[in-house]
Amino acid sequence: MKLTELFEVSEKTFSFEFYPPRDEIAAVDFGLNIGQLIKLSPSFVSVTYGAGGSTQSRTFDLVDYLKNRVGLNTVAHYTCVGSTRSKTLEDLKTLRKLGLQNFMLLRGDPEVGSKYGFIPCYDGFSNATELISFAREYIDGCCIGGGAYPEVHPESPSAEIDMKNLKKKVDAGCDFLITQFFFDNKRYFDFVARARKAGIKCRIIPGIIPLTKYAQLERFVNLSRASVPPAFLEQLESNRYNPDAVYKAGMDFAIRQCRDLLMLGAPGLHFYTLNKSRATVEIYQTLMVW
Numbered sequence: 001m002k003l004t005e006l007f008e009v010s011e012k013t014f015s016f017e018f019y020p021p022r023d024e025i026a027a028v029d030f031g032l033n034i035g036q037l038i039k040l041s042p043s044f045v046s047v048t049y050g051a052g053g054s055t056q057s058r059t060f061d062l063v064d065y066l067k068n069r070v071g072l073n074t075v076a077h078y079t080c081v082g083s084t085r086s087k088t089l090e091d092l093k094t095l096r097k098l099g100l101q102n103f104m105l106l107r108g109d110p111e112v113g114s115k116y117g118f119i120p121c122y123d124g125f126s127n128a129t130e131l132i133s134f135a136r137e138y139i140d141g142c143c144i145g146g147g148a149y150p151e152v153h154p155e156s157p158s159a160e161i162d163m164k165n166l167k168k169k170v171d172a173g174c175d176f177l178i179t180q181f182f183f184d185n186k187r188y189f190d191f192v193a194r195a196r197k198a199g200i201k202c203r204i205i206p207g208i209i210p211l212t213k214y215a216q217l218e219r220f221v222n223l224s225r226a227s228v229p230p231a232f233l234e235q236l237e238s239n240r241y242n243p244d245a246v247y248k249a250g251m252d253f254a255i256r257q258c259r260d261l262l263m264l265g266a267p268g269l270h271f272y273t274l275n276k277s278r279a280t281v282e283i284y285q286t287l288m289v290w
Helices: 003-009 024-038 056-070 085-097 128-138 159-171 185-197 216-224 230-238 243-263 278-288
Strands: 013-018 044-047 074-079 102-106 143-148 176-181 203-208 268-272
Touching: 003 013, 003 143, 003 176, 013 024, 024 278, 044 056, 056 074, 056 085, 074 085, 085 128, 102 128, 128 143, 128 159, 143 159, 159 185, 176 216, 176 268, 185 203, 185 243, 203 243, 230 243, 243 268, 243 278, 268 278
Parallel strands: 013 044, 013 268, 044 074, 074 102, 102 143, 143 176, 176 203, 203 268
Antiparallel strands: none
């Protein structure tokens, strides 16, 4: 089912993001964790795509498995890093032959070790807008999603320019948006209000990541420029050597964050699971009985 069709009958959706296991041991862990998450009957799941297509075959295999063996409504990520237009067309047609209707089309991160940031491939795409426009022209019957940054894309010089670029992306053929994770709900709702004012009418689903280990703090903040509410940050700092206390603080915060988002009108939640089940299952189950 296309997500646009799902959105017509579902006021709120609950979805999970996975990445392809890197080896056999990770695959076993992944199998155990995905088993727990599938029991929650998500609205859809998405599968990430490695930088430069580094996990392409594993991404395609996992997409095929989740869609055609497990029977989940599956979204395939695809990036323009290292892909020519001819390769992109071939790849997207391959995914369509697997029965995929839903795509998350992203520029992607620069290749690991790159000193010059993102460099477009020869005869490739410079950004997600170009990739989305290409897919919309050449791939029939697909629903296309894009990324959004409530606290501004890390490479954007300003919020105004970031919003103009997002509007171009949506106008190119984007049917829905999923945001980068954040910890301050006000940033999300302010972002949605600015998007609506800019003429962006599609569904904007908030991305959620439970921060349950102190070591995650710096990495997550650097990755997304996400601001952390002072009271929550103080809790994490004061318990940095107490993993159990950090886990509890992170879970309590994530549950409150999700409840607040839903209560104030967010159209669902998209969980960045990191291929783990415990935190996401606990949060989701709490929300379902709330």
